[in-house]
Amino acid sequence: MRTPQGFIPMLRLAGLIAFLILAVIVLIFLLRGCASSSKHSTYSNYMDKMRVIGGDSAQLGRQLNSALAATGIKETDLEARIKGFAATQKQQADQAKSLNPPGALHTEHDHLIEVLTLRASGLSRLADAFAQTATAKDATSSGRLLAGQMRLLVASDVIWDFYFRDASKAVLQQQGVTNVNVPDSTMVANPDLASSTAMESVWRRIHGTTATSSPAGDHGSALVSVTALPDGKQLSASGENTVTASTDLAFRVAVQDSGSFQEFDVKVTLTIAKTPTPIVKSKTIAIINAGETKTVVFTDLGAPPFGVPTTVKVDVQPVPGEKTITNNSAEYKVIFSLG
CATH class of the missing domain: 2.70.50.30 (Coagulation Factor XIII, subunit A, domain 1)
Structure with missing residues (x-):
């Protein structure tokens, strides 16, 4: 029995159309996959850069803690070291300003810059406070002044956690980006160090003074x-x-x-x-x-x-x-x- 004339060309045309449809579908999936991979890389690369900046800033915090806990350090030496920390922190803030975050993270990036700027300011003010209290006689007032500057650094940790780290995690979730870790950065590991009593103790140790009377209350x-x-x-x-x-x-x-x-x-x-x-x-x-x-x-x-x-x-x-x-x-x- 002969095949109707024109039937085979119709089959070929239908096959060609089916192939083209399949090719378009595959191309769409490939493009989506490439876009998703590119999106992931964009966010991942950005967070890698923030991890370095945040880690360097946290390292300054550890160096500050070591300097404040050091025995035998002179006030002028401590002041100079803290000024150096402030200058380094300002450079890190400037570095962050030069970076372009993914579009959805612009607000969070602005908060990160705010954190680094606040840390630079807090360190600079702490150095100034040590200079201001260098010849002071009142340990309690000196401790109170120093603690005020330390609390700026504690505040910077809160801003990083709430307005950058947690907010960035929410953005990544909204964008469907997974397996990208948002870094931590802590300037003051023990917030108790920002208390007036703690900084008074630091001031006394640096200036070689001790309390003139035994403190009241239950100590042990x-x-x-x-x-x-x-x-x-x-x-x-x-x-x-x-x-x-x-x-x-x-x-x-x-x-x-x-x-x-x-x-x-x-x-x-x-x-x-x-x-x-x-x-x-x-x-x-x-x-x-x-x-x-x-x-x-x-x-x-x-x-x-x-x-x-x-x-x-x-x-x-x-x-x-x-x-x-x-x-x-x-x-x-x-x-x-x-x-």
């Missing part, structure tokens, strides 16, 4: 526990303790603020009895809140005496105004083994 510190690392064994004061003396030997000491007030510069000392010279290490807890427990870890202990009974003693220096000191220290019988 207490030794909570001592744990040998990496064994993870908590030492007991009532019996003999066997501790593995590896190259990673360390002791973790937990200290509690047992009073009703925030305390500063709490010194903790670890002593391992050894002939002819004992091993002595000290660390300082910069700030601890009422009822809070903080830990310090003593490392780089060298070679303790092996295989013979010895003692490990931990002392927590009483804070000003502390009346009960029976819980500030403990002595442990220890034998260090090679495992």
